[in-house]
Amino acid sequence: MADPHIKSPMDVLDKLTVCLYRSGFVFAAIFTALLPYYEFAHIGLLAAALLCASSLHIYLKSFRLLLQFATWLALFFQIIGQTELALGAALVTLGGLCFKEYFCFRIFALNLMPIFVALLWVTKVMQITLGLQILCVICTALFTVLAIQKWRMPLHFDIGDKGKYQI
Known part of the structure; x- marks a missing residue:
């Protein structure tokens, strides 16, 4: 999690991972909009989760690994053909990161995203079309x-104090 008031030195890899992380939320927005209408959209959400999970800047190792593990599970489920479970695991990552972003930057209603994505997954699996669309x-x-909001922030906001990261 970031401390926006702290500006740690950033190398090229730091800048790249922040951009990949932020791009994951762009992908999430695009493919969530397409989810009710295109079968392939869950692959885009999996890609969004991969972009975010591959580039997490979270101080606590246990939370970082939990969110990354959910994405690994999503990949595993996709490989074995369990697309509903793959979507669910990808949404765990994305919903968890939204929750984290709420506490870092107080972006309106993101603390509710885990509930919204869980309901989204249930409506998709249960084929409740109107609920899924809403x-x-x-x-x-x-x-x-x-x-x-993320792309409007300076890149160092996502890094915070490098000395606080658990390795």
Whole structure:
């Protein structure tokens, strides 16, 4: 998690990982909007989770590993053909990161994203079309707000104090 008031020195890898992380939320917004209409959209959400999980800047190792493990599970489930479980695991990562971003930067309603993405997953699996469409609109809007807010921030906001990271 970041301390925006602290500006640690950033190398090229730091800048790249922050950009990959932020791009994950752009992908999440796009593919959440497409989820009710295109079968491939869950692959885009998996890619979004991969972009974010590969580039996490979270001080606590246990939370970082938990969110990354959910993405590894999503990949595993996709490989074995369990697309519903793959989508669910990817949404765990994305919802968890939204929750984290709420506490780092107080972006409106992100603390509710774990609930919204869980309901989104249930409506997708249960094939409740209207519920899925409504939840996709809500989640797309929140992912979009998050992506816009993140890209407006200086890159160092995502890094914070490098001395606080657990290795």
